Amino acid sequence: MFESEGSPAGVVAQLAAAVDALAELDLSRLDRDELLEVLRALETQRRRLPVVDHALIAELDQRGVAAT
Numbered sequence: 001m002f003e004s005e006g007s008p009a010g011v012v013a014q015l016a017a018a019v020d021a022l023a024e025l026d027l028s029r030l031d032r033d034e035l036l037e038v039l040r041a042l043e044t045q046r047r048r049l050p051v052v053d054h055a056l057i058a059e060l061d062q063r064g065v066a067a068t
Contacts, residue, residue: 004010022042027035060066 022038025038027038030038
């Protein structure tokens with residue numbers, strides 16, 4: 001349905017690919033500062049995800065999707 005890179009599905013696919021890449025990192029090769037940097041950056045992104053969730057839920061609510 002939405003497959004181009006800038007489309008919603010394309011953006012979610014990019015997110016999934018980024019999470020896959022993070023999961024595949026060899027953390028044992030990182031020094032303490034690098035580990036902390038990755039953790040901080042990941043936490044920042046994790047805290048941003050509820051903004052997207054709330055926007056999606058609000059849009060679905062506004063459209064009355066739950067009633068259908």
